Amino acid sequence: MTALHRLQAELGAIVSVDPGDLAAARIDKSGWQAFGMPLALVAATSALQVQTTLRIASEFGVPVVTRGAGTGLAGGACGTDGSIVLSLAGMNRILEIRPQDELAVVEPGVINQDLNDALAPHGLWFAPDPASKAISTIGGNIATNAGGLLCAKYGVTREAVLALTVVLADGSLLEMGHRSVKGVTGYDLTALFTGSEGTLGVIVGATVRTPARPTGAVSTIGAVFADVASAAAASASITAARLRPAVMELLDPSALRAIAGYLGPDNMAGLPLGHGAFLLLQTDGPLARVEAEAALRILREAGGDAELSTDRESGEQLLAIRRAMHPALAAQGEVLIEDVSVPRSRMAEMFEEIARISERTGVTIPTVAHAGDGNLHPNFVIPFDPDKAADAPLVPEHIWAAADELFRAALALGGTLTGEHGVGVLKQRWLIDELGETSFGLQRQLKAVFDPQGILNPGVMFAAAK
Amino acid sequence: MTALHRLQAELGAIVSVDPGDLAAARIDKSGWQAFGMPLALVAATSALQVQTTLRIASEFGVPVVTRGAGTGLAGGACGTDGSIVLSLAGMNRILEIRPQDELAVVEPGVINQDLNDALAPHGLWFAPDPASKAISTIGGNIATNAGGLLCAKYGVTREAVLALTVVLADGSLLEMGHRSVKGVTGYDLTALFTGSEGTLGVIVGATVRTPARPTGAVSTIGAVFADVASAAAASASITAARLRPAVMELLDPSALRAIAGYLGPDNMAGLPLGHGAFLLLQTDGPLARVEAEAALRILREAGGDAELSTDRESGEQLLAIRRAMHPALAAQGEVLIEDVSVPRSRMAEMFEEIARISERTGVTIPTVAHAGDGNLHPNFVIPFDPDKAADAPLVPEHIWAAADELFRAALALGGTLTGEHGVGVLKQRWLIDELGETSFGLQRQLKAVFDPQGILNPGVMFAAAK
Structure with a gap:
């Protein structure tokens, strides 16, 4: 009996070998496409199904590529040739929201924004805000230790994860972390799994922090500088003044030109954006206005052509400039x-x-x-090229x-x-340059503790064969 | 040649076999005293000396107990029989403070308060605040992932550590983490080492976050409740109102009685403290007063006899009640x-x-x-007993x-x-009850990756022999 037969026999209809499904499972939002074709796509809706999948994969030595919404940007969840792609997108239930404890328990396939929508009535939020938050899953956010625009003020995903339930390569279930705010019993496996990119185990449940959502209206500042150096210096002055805007984004002249071309001059919030660099700030919380006014003075002293907006609409217009960055480039x-x-x-x-x-x-x-x-x-x-070979x-x-x-x-x-x-497939060849040989070797040994056969996302983070 | 001879030959005067030194290295602030007598105390002042010590320890298979200021409360840094106690108290240089990057680079023996004193002129702080901060080291804070009074608002030590330099069991040097705010290259070894209690390697350098120190005057509230249940309910209401005091401490009636007996009624800030439970709050930052007033209303509605103090002196008087807890008990x-x-x-x-x-x-x-x-x-x-046997x-x-x-x-x-x-020696026998067998086994394997001979702090966290 082959691995595929066993998957089908034990898991039935959630196992797909439809060529369209398999092809779609080979790509992510980086544009990366894995070579060859996966063996099967398993669309799990329960931890038990994940355990069964891993048990079979271990038995047959078949690689498993775990996948959420496929919004990754490093090729880390792309179904490789002959692998089982294990989709957790269907494990999307919010199991518990405990306002008293400022925590939520979720399945990995819950969309970041959906959790935030459910938390909003309680005055709470899940702070990690990758740009993909409307479409990316909490499990994927955790697997990549996702960042976002708000991290300087509100931290990265690791800070938001209290506990994880994980299925190991052999199909066994492992609980780690705690529901209490503090806890130092044993090694911090929760942090080790956060950002592990599917190489140590499969996250099937997460207990996440859901602190108080900042209240009140935000203030937004758009500032144009002659060049990127002066914009960078101005942003350093903001930090040096110990202000901590929720958002502080810097767009360089070439980004700005692309956006201006894409949005058209009428949608550039009246800013002289044909040249120069753009700094976008947003302050929040009860002191939003006070902080924004302090920031405005600093930006003007630093030579910025800066405007403060406290009404929602013009603030949105400024943010829209930043948000247009990717679509503007993707159009090219x-x-x-x-x-x-x-x-x-x-x-x-x-x-x-x-x-x-x-x-x-x-x-x-x-x-x-x-x-x-x-x-x-x-x-x-990379400009579109209609003559590009299919295998280029x-x-x-x-x-x-x-x-x-x-x-x-x-x-x-x-x-x-x-x-x-994350490292994914795309940056794997530079990994050792950053880590050095000692750390690289130790990290491979750590992986082997959890995944002795090397079936979990091989080729991601570390090179496949070594 | 014995291990001791090699240590003396290679490290000279920093190696002590003085019985007084060795005896002092067997205890920590928990009162725990390790059995037997250490082989030697090495008072390192450089990473190179630490490397030499570990190389020799590895060669001879001798256990190494790493020690900072000895302020631990779990027996985690107590020199065991025949071990090399490696003191890092003398590695106490602040190597770098970078206000622009809100980070500092320190040796592990730097006292928490000394770093904070050095950061104060820059308007920065190192937020972890164990009660021992005046006497405990940053290295020890990291090795135990120390908490403190301010964690609910400002996080635990793990959140404050960006990068570590570690000496492994074989004497090799390992760098982990990053100087940038974000970084997700490879596994999060920095978090794994934070809280590892000297069992994975010896921390010889740390790059820590030093964010803006909260500004302005604090507000302090002392509130007496009829019993601990109503005080706990009141504190839950504070959290539910999404207020986040920097400090919120709850003392139960038996703690209060001990403190009142110790301080005397005149030093109880005029509070009716013969009975009931005490809730102490302190708010900070620019909204300290506003938050304190909101908290005051909630505490009174919850039945508390609550007073707000905004002057420094009466605030200190309230905090002194909390601080007297340990001395009051230690007197008994x-x-x-x-x-x-x-x-x-x-x-x-x-x-x-x-x-x-x-x-x-x-x-x-x-x-x-x-x-x-x-x-x-x-x-x-445990009441003092003059007739207690020396080996009891x-x-x-x-x-x-x-x-x-x-x-x-x-x-x-x-x-x-x-x-x-931390787990240390004192809680090691309950470790498996919390972790479960799968996690316990995996954590022991993780240790073995870094310390294959098991010479690093054996008997701490995990039982010595298994």
Whole structure:
């Protein structure tokens, strides 16, 4: 009996071998497409089905690629040749909301925004806010330790996870973490699994923190600077003044040009956006207005052409500029969204490096940064080519060469390859450069403790065969 | 050549075999005293010396107990028979403070308060605030993932650690984490080492977050309730109103009686403290006064006899009541400070369980809780006994029996054995009850990845031989 037969015999209709289903399971939002074809797609709706799947996979030594909504940007959940793709999108129940304890218990397939909608009547929220929050799952957020726009003020996903229920490679169930706010019994496996990209186990349940949602109206500031260096310096001054806006985004001139072209001049909130760099701030909570006024003074002193908006509508118009970044680039071609992070004080230098790499390679690299935390998203746009061969790589070698320079520059500035997207398949070849050989070797051994056969998402994070 | 000769030959004067030094290295602030006598005390002042020590320890298979200021409360850093005690108290340099990046780089022996004093002129702080902060080291705070009074608002130590430099059992150096705010490259080893109690490696350097220190005057509220149940209900109402005081401490009647006896009635801030339970709140930041007034209304509605103080002096008087808890108990005997944590909503039930256990066993258990996060410290007082045999155990069996009931009650309420002190030696026998066999086994395997010979703090967290 083959693994497929066993899956079908034990799990029935939730096992699909439909070519359309399998093809769709090979891609994520990075545009990456895994080679070959998965063996099957298992659409689990219970932890028991996940356990059965893993037990069979272990028995037959078949790789398992766990998948939520497929919104990843690093190729970390793309069904590889001969693998079982285990979709948890159907495990989407909110099991418990406990306002007294400011926590919720969810299945992994719950959409981030759906949890937030359910929490809103209680005055609570789940703070992690990846740009994909309307479509990405909590399980995926946890598996990648997702960031977002609000992290400098509200933390990353790791800080929001109290406990996990996980299915291990052999199908056994493992509970980790605690429902209490504090707990230090044993090693912090919950943190170890957060960001482990499907390589240690399959998250089938999560207890997450749901603290008080900030109240009151937000204030929003849009500021135009002559160049990216002065915008970066201004954002550093905001941090130095110990202000902590909820959002602080920096768009470089090439990003701005793309957006202006896409939205049209009438939708640029009246800002002189044909040139220069754009800094977008949003303050929230009871002191939103006071903080925004303090920020406004600093931005103007730093040479910014800055406007404060306290009404919802014009604030939304400013945010719409930032949100148009990806659609504007996607209209021009395939987009490889990079994700380096550097210490805040090195952000201006990183922008300089990007400009230098762009000039040297002739590749334009429109960049947006979460300026509050030094996380930059340099974008590589690969123009659509109707004559492109079907088996041509998504990202041409000269783009990878530019990306390679960019990663090395980030590391040299004391930064990291990936601030929030994860290593996935796309950055695996640089992993050892950041970790060093000792850490790389130890991390592979840690994986082997949980997954001795190496069936969980092989090829993700670490190279498949070593 | 013996291990001791090699240590002396390679490290010279930093190796002590003075019986006084060795005896002092056997105890911590829990009162626990390890059996037998350590082989040597190595007072390292550099990472290189730590590497040398570990290399020799590995070669000879000698256990290493790493120690900071010895302020632990779980017997986790007590020099065991024949071990090398590796003191990092002398590695106490603050290497770097980077206000732009809101981070500091420190050696592990830096005292928590000393770092905070150095950060104050920059308007920054290191938020973890164990009660021992005036005397405990950052390395020890990290090794135990220390909590404190402010955690519900400002997080535990794990949230404050960006990167670590660690010496592994074989003497090799390992860097983990990042200087950037975000970073998701590989597994989160930094979180794994935080709270690992010296069992995975020796922390020789830490890069910690130093965010903006809250500004302005604090407001303090003292409130007396008829009983602990109504005080716990009132604290739940504060949380339910989405207020987040920096401090919210709850003292039960038996704790209050001990403190009143110790301080005398004139030092009880004019509060009717012969009976009932005491709730102490402190709000901070720019909205301190507004939040305190909202809290005051809630506490009074909940039946509390509550007073708000906004001047520093009377606020200090209220805090002094809380601070007198340990000295008041220590005046009566040896104190075993327990440390269970439960979901906030179960705190009142946990107090009931403690009362029940106290009644059944005839042992009084004065208890204070960090009520904002559900972390309770039930205290067992063992009266001084001049006739006690020198080799009698610190904690008599009937006290352990009561503690055993207490731990099981906490676990049954969805809580944990230890909220912030760690497992150490004292709670090791309950570890498997909380973790379960699967997790227990996996955690031992994780340790083996970093410490294959099992020389790092054997007997701490896990039982020594298994």
